[in-house]
Amino acid sequence: MKIRELRAEITSMLSPSAEASTDASVLIMKVLGINKTQLILGDAEVSDSAYREILGYAARVAGSEPVQYVVGECEFMSLRFKVKNGVLIPRADTEILVEAVISRLNSQKNPLIYDLCCGSGCIGISLAKYIDDASVFLADISPVALEVSKQNAELCGVSDRVTVISMDVTKDVISEAADCIVSNPPYIKTGVLATLDKKVRGFEPRLALDGGGDGLDFYRRIIKTAIVKDGGLLAFEIGYDQGAEVSALMKNGGYGNVEIISDIEKRDRVVLGYKML
Ligand code: GLN
Numbered sequence: 001m002k003i004r005e006l007r008a009e010i011t012s013m014l015s016p017s018a019e020a021s022t023d024a025s026v027l028i029m030k031v032l033g034i035n036k037t038q039l040i041l042g043d044a045e046v047s048d049s050a051y052r053e054i055l056g057y058a059a060r061v062a063g064s065e066p067v068q069y070v071v072g073e074c075e076f077m078s079l080r081f082k083v084k085n086g087v088l089i090p091r092a093d094t095e096i097l098v099e100a101v102i103s104r105l106n107s108q109k110n111p112l113i114y115d116l117c118c119g120s121g122c123i124g125i126s127l128a129k130y131i132d133d134a135s136v137f138l139a140d141i142s143p144v145a146l147e148v149s150k151q152n153a154e155l156c157g158v159s160d161r162v163t164v165i166s167m168d169v170t171k172d173v174i175s176e177a178a179d180c181i182v183s184n185p186p187y188i189k190t191g192v193l194a195t196l197d198k199k200v201r202g203f204e205p206r207l208a209l210d211g212g213g214d215g216l217d218f219y220r221r222i223i224k225t226a227i228v229k230d231g232g233l234l235a236f237e238i239g240y241d242q243g244a245e246v247s248a249l250m251k252n253g254g255y256g257n258v259e260i261i262s263d264i265e266k267r268d269r270v271v272l273g274y275k276m277l
Pocket of ligand 1: 092184185186187188200208209210
């Protein structure tokens with residue numbers, strides 16, 4: 001069987017999912033160790049063992065398991081991150097938060113950054129990668145997240161400037177004032193969790209999603225306890241309907257120039273502000 005036939009077969013197996021074709025491509029490229037060009041050319045032969053392996057993976061994706069968990073990795077900010085059950089899969093929307101922080105820290109020398117509720121570490125590690133002189137702490141309560149983010153810091157070549165720390169943000173506070181605290185905390189309302197897509201609900205960690213009754217528990221706590229230097233930056237990813245509430249919490253918590261940034265679908269996605277003197 002040729003790659004192009006295999007691609008058609010796996011795509012039809014994963015249909016009618018909107019991601020059928022991309023998921024099929026991801027599985028085939030991973031197992032065969034080929035790039036996009038080789039995939040598109042599609043005329044190389046696929047061995048029986050590779051075919052069986054890909055079919056097995058495709059069956060898991062057909063059962064709603066996210067393809068990123070099946071292949072154990074995903075792309076974020078043009079970097080490769082390891083992911084596995086127990087850490088949230090990095091979302092394209094979260095790149096908006098990373099880009100906003102990079103542009104706002106660009107004149108700051110040696111910024112000290114904390115990424116709270118770091119999960120895979122994708123936010124803090126991308127910041128370390130794209131801000132040459134940044135020192136970054138990645139904090140999470142989950143041992144799996146700490147293990148995965150440590151590996152990701154090494155894979156991305158920034159482990160010399162990235163430190164992983166175990167921290168329960170509902171109880172602990174950071175030990176020194178940061179130039180920037182960034183966080184994509186759990187923000188889904190507890191009552192909404194059961195309505196999420198099966199891919200998310202069935203496979204991704206509830207710990208990374210559940211933001212309490214009104215979804216705002218972690219914002220309240222972090223705004224109250226974050227130690228940010230005067231003039232320093234606090235930046236959050238938020239749910240599409242939380243812009244007004246999180247902005248108000250930040251203003252009441254002593255932050256100024258509070259700004260909401262939208263995603264490409266024009267939904268509120270990021271709130272940031274500066275600690276007032
Ligand atoms: N954006 C995630 C989702 O769509 C939620 C992430 C979070 O709670 N921080 O499921």
